Amino acid sequence: MTFPGPRLAAASALVPMLLLATVAQAHTGEGINSGFASGFWHPILGWDHVVAMVAVGLWGAFLGAPAIWILPVVFPLVMAFGGALGVIGVPLPAVETGIALSGVVLGLLIAFAVRAPIWVAAVIVGLFAIFHGHAHGQELPEAFSAYGYAVGFVVGTGLLHLVGIGFGFLTRSEAGKVAVRGAGGVIAAVGAAFLFGLA
Template sequence: MTHRLALALLGITLAYFSSAFPGLAHTGEGYGGGFVAGFTHPILGWDHVAAMVAVGLWGAFLGAPAIWILPVVFPLVMAFGAVAGILGIPIPAIETGIALSAVVLGLMIVFAVRPPIWVAAVIVGAFAIFHGYAHGTELPATVNAFAYAVGFVISTGLLHLIGIAFGLLVRWPAGRTAVRGAGGVIALAGVAFLTGVA
């Protein structure tokens, strides 16, 4: 039963990625209403996608209770970062922080790092501030801020679930290798974002 569930979740994950359309989250283009704008903002930027999927992957890799705590901490702290962005509170090096989140979280998965849960939560929360701030500063002037926030929090949660779905493969030896390999891909993507290649 668990094997079937993992395969079903993996199928859903692959279907999601194959249907995702390209774009950049940080251009401010292509937004509809408040909820739609917020919902699409994280999934249109591969830097956001990589980090948010990594949170779910790392949580699944660490197992309970991290599998649920990390994906809850991220959007909660991200909301505070978004408020800071909306209010115009200066936070330096936002794009660098977003890129580093993919690098660091990817490497945590690659090297099977298992810190205490509070350390993992602090790492995830620290990076969530950068992602939230980016969402907040790019709030389109014509949309409802609350609906926008609800949209990007839900979208973020779904990206975490995709990471968890793939991360459930760690229960099998080949799956564990695949998850660590995915962490490597995420870390390399982060390096590409950091260096401006992507």
């Protein structure tokens, strides 16, 4: 598999720093004056969402083509469907548990270098995307349009996938593969902390 050069990986790794530059402002609600902005920040400011979405990009990069591109497309598309369910009030049991489990499962898949067939990987990612999308949809601020909010959280999610893909390019070397698998372990641990109410 051919990977882009180190510049692309480095650029992807800079995304979190650019996002964190305005986190303090977003935490207070300052500057969030549209549905798009509110939706955009929702996945980025929740660590339970962040670890799972970065994991999707990491696992895709670890699996290689075509998973590196398919998984980060499947997740936001299915997530938008889950978001629509949340907006219209369709109940979904154990949403928070599903979100926490997504970090645990995806992290372990990376940590143990599981090479699932692409259709299996897509089903796993899509299943967890429904929980994340439902949570986003349920938390739609009344003042904003559902459309702008949905576009915002899909874009925010896409950026988090790109971060995972960027770090996933480390798999070109043996040392990088170890680092990526270690990151999977960290993601699983963060997911477990949410699952057991420790975070």
